[in-house]
Amino acid sequence: MPFFTIILYLCRQNRMIMQESKEISDYKKNLRGSILETAMHAFAKKGIRAVKMDDVAAALGISKRTLYEIFETKELLLSEGIRKYYAERQDCYRRVTQQCKNVMEVLVAIYRIKVDEFRKTNPQFYADMDKYPKVARFLNQQNQQTHKDMLKFMERGIYEGYFRDDVNYELAWLLFDALGKYVMVNQLYRQYTIEEIFQNLVFVTMRGLCTEKGIKALDHIV
Secondary structure, eight states: OOHHHHHHHHHHHHHHHHHHHHHHHHHHHHHHHHHHHHHHHHHHHHOSTTOOHHHHHHHHTOOHHHHHHHOSSHHHHHHHHHHHHHHHHHHHHHHHHHHOSSHHHHHHHHHHHHHHHHHTSOHHHHHHHTTSHHHHHHHHHHHHHHHHHHHHHHHHHHHHTSBOSSSOHHHHHHHHHHHHHHHHHTTGGGTSOHHHHHIIIIIHHHHHHBOHHHHHHHHHHO
16 A cells, blocks of 8 residues: 555544544533533432432433443532532622622522522432532532622622621621521421521521611612
8 A cells, every 4th residue: 555545544544533532522521511410400309319320320311331431429420510500600690790789689689599599409408418528528618708708798788888887797607607507407498488597597687787778778679
């Protein structure tokens, strides 16, 4: 076989291999997204521990082997799903914040998003997350960031005249966080609706932090 012909043959083979590799890569990328979406939907509906990897594979019509080739463990699948969710939620909050005129509008808008989110999610989902170390560490990091963001939010509210300037907001945050954990540990969501819990946890607390201007704005918006 002439040398030039060999070169052409090898080039064609290389292009075929690259094309095949790209198709496999695209397939796995799309499948990865489908796995995350399907798994997170099932976790939110039934709770994390109630959903097996077999269930996820069956829902997608793929083999368990294929699923494990993409996600080696259920914890890795959950961890990536949680990270993706938090990234999307932050984008959502940024868009909402840009449309709001002041901190009170931001507060109510995010409150409504959270209530809707909790209403669609099995409370067991939140209780199960702490059972997975990688997820628990990530959630702890997010909680620390939320702490910093909240303090900045309160500073903005003070500047705008809606929040009092004589409150220890560092302590207020710790107390608010403790209340949230109490709700989860004692499973109050089994006795009360999400709306009742949020209404009393968020708005009763926030009224105590508001100036007269803030209270009027809160009552008007709600």
